[in-house]
Amino acid sequence: MKILVCMKQVPQKDAPLKLNESSAWIREDVSYEVNEPDAYALEEALRQKEKHSGEVVVITAGPARSRQVLREALAKGADRAIHLEDPGFVGLDAVNTARAFAAAIKDEKFDLIFTGLQSDDYGYAQTGVILAELLGWPHATIIMQIEKSDSGIRVKRELEAGYFQFVDMPLPAVLTIQSGINKLRYATLIGIKQAKNKPQRKVPLAEVQPALGSNMQKIERLYIPQKTKNTEFLEGSPGEVAKKLAEKLRNEVRVL
Amino acid sequence: MPDTILVVVEQREGKLNRVSWETLTAGQAIAAETGWTLEAAVVGGSVATLASEVATKKVAKVHAVESPRLEPYTPDAFVAALKQFLSSKKAKLVLMPHTYQVRDFVPKLATAMDRTVISDCIGYKKEGDKLVFTRQMFQGKLAADVSFACDVPWFVTFQSGAFRGDKVEAAAAVAPVETVKVEIAENVVRNKPHEVFKEAKQAVDLTQAEIIVSVGRGIKEQKNIELAKQLAEALGGELAASRPICDSGWLPMDRQIGSSGQTVAPKLYLALGISGAIQHIVGMKGARTIIAINKDAEAPIFEIADYAVVGNLFDIVPPLIEEVKKAKVGS
Numbered sequence: 001m002k003i004l005v006c007m008k009q010v011p012q013k014d015a016p017l018k019l020n021e022s023s024a025w026i027r028e029d030v031s032y033e034v035n036e037p038d039a040y041a042l043e044e045a046l047r048q049k050e051k052h053s054g055e056v057v058v059i060t061a062g063p064a065r066s067r068q069v070l071r072e073a074l075a076k077g078a079d080r081a082i083h084l085e086d087p088g089f090v091g092l093d094a095v096n097t098a099r100a101f102a103a104a105i106k107d108e109k110f111d112l113i114f115t116g117l118q119s120d121d122y123g124y125a126q127t128g129v130i131l132a133e134l135l136g137w138p139h140a141t142i143i144m145q146i147e148k149s150d151s152g153i154r155v156k157r158e159l160e161a162g163y164f165q166f167v168d169m170p171l172p173a174v175l176t177i178q179s180g181i182n183k184l185r186y187a188t189l190i191g192i193k194q195a196k197n198k199p200q201r202k203v204p205l206a207e208v209q210p211a212l213g214s215n216m217q218k219i220e221r222l223y224i225p226q227k228t229k230n231t232e233f234l235e236g237s238p239g240e241v242a243k244k245l246a247e248k249l250r251n252e253v254r255v256l
Numbered sequence: 257m258p259d260t261i262l263v264v265v266e267q268r269e270g271k272l273n274r275v276s277w278e279t280l281t282a283g284q285a286i287a288a289e290t291g292w293t294l295e296a297a298v299v300g301g302s303v304a305t306l307a308s309e310v311a312t313k314k315v316a317k318v319h320a321v322e323s324p325r326l327e328p329y330t331p332d333a334f335v336a337a338l339k340q341f342l343s344s345k346k347a348k349l350v351l352m353p354h355t356y357q358v359r360d361f362v363p364k365l366a367t368a369m370d371r372t373v374i375s376d377c378i379g380y381k382k383e384g385d386k387l388v389f390t391r392q393m394f395q396g397k398l399a400a401d402v403s404f405a406c407d408v409p410w411f412v413t414f415q416s417g418a419f420r421g422d423k424v425e426a427a428a429a430v431a432p433v434e435t436v437k438v439e440i441a442e443n444v445v446r447n448k449p450h451e452v453f454k455e456a457k458q459a460v461d462l463t464q465a466e467i468i469v470s471v472g473r474g475i476k477e478q479k480n481i482e483l484a485k486q487l488a489e490a491l492g493g494e495l496a497a498s499r500p501i502c503d504s505g506w507l508p509m510d511r512q513i514g515s516s517g518q519t520v521a522p523k524l525y526l527a528l529g530i531s532g533a534i535q536h537i538v539g540m541k542g543a544r545t546i547i548a549i550n551k552d553a554e555a556p557i558f559e560i561a562d563y564a565v566v567g568n569l570f571d572i573v574p575p576l577i578e579e580v581k582k583a584k585v586g587s
């Protein structure tokens with residue numbers, strides 16, 4: 001099976017965020033990491049390849065810094081990488097991001113495309129489904145298991161509140177992967193060494209520009225959300241805080 | 257003619273999903289502010305009964321969009337049906353709840369119509385002639401106001417809990433229901449879904465617990481779960497966790513709180529090292545008192561906490577266990 005994995009670089013979970021000059025995005029001087037479900041998507045692709053042989057290709061769209069995501073993926077076992085490299089790519093909405101991917105892979109023949117179910121930064125939860133529609137492929141979302149079948153694949157969709165559902169579908173298809181579908185592996189030293197020699201293709205913005213349209217939505221402003229609840233912050237040394245908490249538990253919450 | 261707001265309610269196996277009422281409340285509020293007409297649609301195999309249930313609310317009309325191919329749900333059939341329906345029913349704004357089902361088909365629908373969805377919104381604002389929609393970003397640390405820069409219909413999905421479902425206004429007179437039969441060719445539907453099921457029966461029922469101590473990734477290592485367990489035991493409560501803890505197998509799945517786990521409403525919910533992502537919060541915001549201990553002063557969990565401690569849980573929990581034990585002995 002030939003599998004493409006879309007992997008996005010996002011600000012680290014506990015990075016302190018500051019608004020940029022235009023207040024339409026955050027300042028870029030934060031640390032970044034791989035979007036969490038995308039790491040699971042890669043792991044799943046590697047496992048499918050180990051079972052059924054084939055090829056795992058990783059793709060990201062973003063500025064030079066996002067190459068780190070590809071490097072890590074290659075070190076873990078991906079075979080090659082495609083980098084849509086330009087600071088302009090992050091300013092695209094989900095539709096244009098998907099259009100850029102579709103244009104960049106038009107000469108390839110994948111059986112499966114995996115994306116994360118949503119990004120930890122913008123969190124649109126749309127890019128994979130949009131990509132499927134652009135390619136004319138079927139899709140399934142929030143996937144927790146993938147088995148090859150005679151006619152294609154059988155996937156397990158997560159539904160709300162602990163419910164699941166199996167779905168049979170033909171290939172090629174796009175799947176959006178949920179965190180926790182498998183256990184992640186670490187890159188090995190050999191993997192890290194080998195990564196350096198694996199093929200990486202750079203796709204400049206100009207190459208996919210003809211496929212893009214104008215963004216259909218606009219971020220008017222970004223801000224720190226207003227607090228709606230009256231939160232009482234308890235301060236002091238750990239011992240003092242523990243005493244204050246116990247006092248609240250006894251007199252206010254009445255559970256002691 | 258005034259513009260139309262269309263709310264597509266969600267039904268599964270003949271029952272309305274309760275978040276549908278929240279989206280209707282949102283639709284009613286926007287209609288009141290803009291003067292636009294509010295209509296609703298129910299999509300499925302045979303939904304006349306559900307449509308008449310919706311028609312008791314304050315809406316101008318309810319459309320029952322039907323085809324035998326809409327049962328069971330598939331994204332292909334839903335997109336085909338709604339695309340057909342929306343080609344005759346000209347709506348300016350199409351609202352849906354941000355459920356697993358909607359997020360499965362609405363990006364495809366919008367793309368097929370060369371439109372876009374502003375997804376997972378928590379509110380809206382009318383600024384002059386412009387409508388902007390508010391959504392959380394960076395896992396709730398920031399919010400953004402987003403507007404449309406394209407032709408109508410504009411698709412918007414609202415997060416569960418963003419509006420009050422119990423505030424949906426009833427109709428003075430029951431609204432007319434119109435049945436819309438859509439044609440969906442057999443080869444349109446590519447996915448074959450099986451029955452919906454629940455994984456092995458749950459061993460613990462946290463919904464009945466009065467006191468819950470819940471751990472998140474701030475607990476760092478599996479062996480540290482013991483610390484939280486001691487606190488839970490001292491308080492006479494149950495241990496629960498955020499999803500990543502259960503994904504890692506540190507605690508069983510049936511102790512997970514949130515949209516894909518259990519929904520609880522205890523007297524006390526004590527969150528240790530949990531950031532407060534919306535998918536977690538929907539499962540515990542009904543708690544009477546929420547106490548959060550987190551080392552990040554900007555963690556979104558503090559937005560909903562009654563008592564908050566900014567600090568290292570490993571410093572605070574051990575003396576807290578001692579204080580609780582002392583108080584128990586004393587009482």
Ligand SMILES: Cc1cc2nc3c(=O)[nH]c(=O)nc-3n(C[C@@H](O)[C@H](O)[C@H](O)COP(=O)(O)OP(=O)(O)OC[C@H]3O[C@@H](n4cnc5c(N)ncnc54)[C@H](O)[C@@H]3O)c2cc1C
Pocket residue numbers: 006007008009024025035037038059060061062089090091092093094095097114115116117118119121122123124125126127128215217218219
């Ligand atoms: C008007 C507007 C302005 C924006 N400006 C900025 C900006 O200045 N800076 C900025 O950083 N972001 C900006 N964004 C965010 C934008 O880049 C989104 O990330 C993009 O629209 C994709 O949506 P999402 O991240 O919510 O993806 P989702 O749909 O939530 O992502 C789902 C999955 O799609 C895949 N995926 C999505 N994007 C990528 C990618 N770039 N590379 C690889 N895989 C990907 C991943 O597998 C991911 O798990 C802007 C968005 C809009 C709408």
Ligand SMILES: Cc1cc2nc3c(=O)[nH]c(=O)nc-3n(C[C@H](O)[C@H](O)[C@H](O)COP(=O)(O)OP(=O)(O)OC[C@H]3O[C@@H](n4cnc5c(N)ncnc54)[C@H](O)[C@@H]3O)c2cc1C
Pocket residue numbers: 013014117118142471472473474475497498499500501512513514515516517518528529530531532533534535536539549550551552555567568569570
């Ligand atoms: C479709 C979908 C369904 C989901 N369903 C669920 C669900 O049912 N339940 C659920 O919980 N999540 C669910 N999630 C995941 C959710 O989005 C979050 O990723 C998750 O809740 C984060 O868990 P966390 O708070 O433990 O971890 P993180 O977000 O990593 O937060 C860890 C926190 O610990 C703090 N911390 C670190 N060290 C310390 C210390 N020493 N002392 C004190 N604090 C410390 C950090 O400041 C941080 O705030 C779902 C996601 C999706 C997309």
